[in-house]
Amino acid sequence: MTKPAVAFAANPTPKAQAILRTLSARYRSVPVADADVIVALGGDGFMLRTLHSVLKHGLPVYGMNAGSLGFLMNDYAEDDLLERIEAAELVELHPLRMRAHAIDGSYTEALAINEVSLLRQTYQAAKLAIQIDGKPRMTELVCDGILVATPAGSTAYNLSAHGPIVPIDSDILCLTPISAFRPRRWRGALLPHDAHVEFIVDDPAERPVSATADNLEVRDVSRVEVQEDRNLTLRLLYDPGHNLAERILAEQFEA
Template sequence: MGDKERESAPPPRRLALFASPTPRGQEVAAVVRGTAEWCALEEADIVVVIGGDGTMLDALHHMIRTGRVRPVYGVNAGTVGFLMNRYHRSMNIIERLHHARSIAVSPLAVEAVMQGGDTHCVYAINELSLLRETRQTAKIEISVNGRVRIAELAGDGVLLATPVGSTAYNFSASGPILPLDSQMLALTPISPFRPRRWKGAILPDRSRVTFRVLEPDKRPVSAVADQTELRNIAEVRLAIAREREMTLLFDPGHALDERIVAEQFAH
């Protein structure tokens, strides 16, 4: 992934607003809206996202689907706001954007093959997780770069996380937190039963990972790519989509890489 921090954000030009529909999101949006001139999302050079991390993921996925990804500056009007900047009622959005630092991140390209043979291609900015659909333990074969590394993982499932997503579900599943510039992916089992001692792996982000569901009729598995769920999975193939690189903007001293380091020392 290389050096993720660049000298500065591009000078503010045409701005669009993407706000959470929650009461708090709309309240903050009303304040921010009065600090600048705005245009339609498809005409913008920079997108200001107001809400929580879920709203940020919604905005990024919307831009990936439409094929025009612009730099994004988040304003926290949610709970955690890991991908967002702090909100102050007196904030000047133009000044914030002028001084913002940029960080480039790339999502996972997910190619999911269903039990019926259909294929769905989606993207995961945080992680792709495979989860058992019933009370039956999932059984999953894991391959890396065409070589089988785990012939049969038995448990609730498995996930592959980017550095951006390493502090989310991956961390809750006892996976490692990855620095943004680590050029790594976290492969983490979810409540594993066998092999009992396997705690996961850290892989170079050039790796291609394949999950194959074993005994799918008896042990159905779903795939969740951020907020997109696909059920009755046969196989999932994953790789970093460098051609879909995205730029996140942060206030100086409030950058995402610093938050990732700080998260490892949180009590």
């Protein structure tokens, strides 16, 4: 059986570059255009950047942890890399598409694998209205911000903001406020994956708000639309018994 052709991608940190040199000496690396799979060496942030960069290629990504937390990564081991890739379990994700309208009339589109978040830019709290599928659901949320998270992103910023962890195959989006002041005890909502979410910023010139899709930020927004893009599929590979679904489940029992 033909072994998978591998293209390596590594974070520029000394640790990841040292691992890249080790693996490149042992396993043949090919250009991305000739690869069957990309092996990403780094932490979770680098994995997100790699997934964004390979969207146009449609290649699966097998990550190995050369960072710190490595929630999205497999454990690093030098031996049997090709065999691990062949035995790996596939997880498919769909990103969020953000369309952020700025107060100057311009707009920016971007994709988010973890979450789209809105955050106040100054000392003043943000005031936001929320519409779901064109229907007003909240006329005023006074807060530091709000986010829409995918199942994969539910254990990231969403969890830090006290949002729920949801299974990777749940077809659910998390709508989670960040330090909500009014309504006082509103904890957010769970939405169907195909919901069209729209945030309208009240008085954006006086209470400026930024919008972020993963690591891309748009400042001084007046309105932000968010919806899952099912036309795009991201493919991640995990060692058997340690896939993303298992990690998300285990995260709910962490002390």
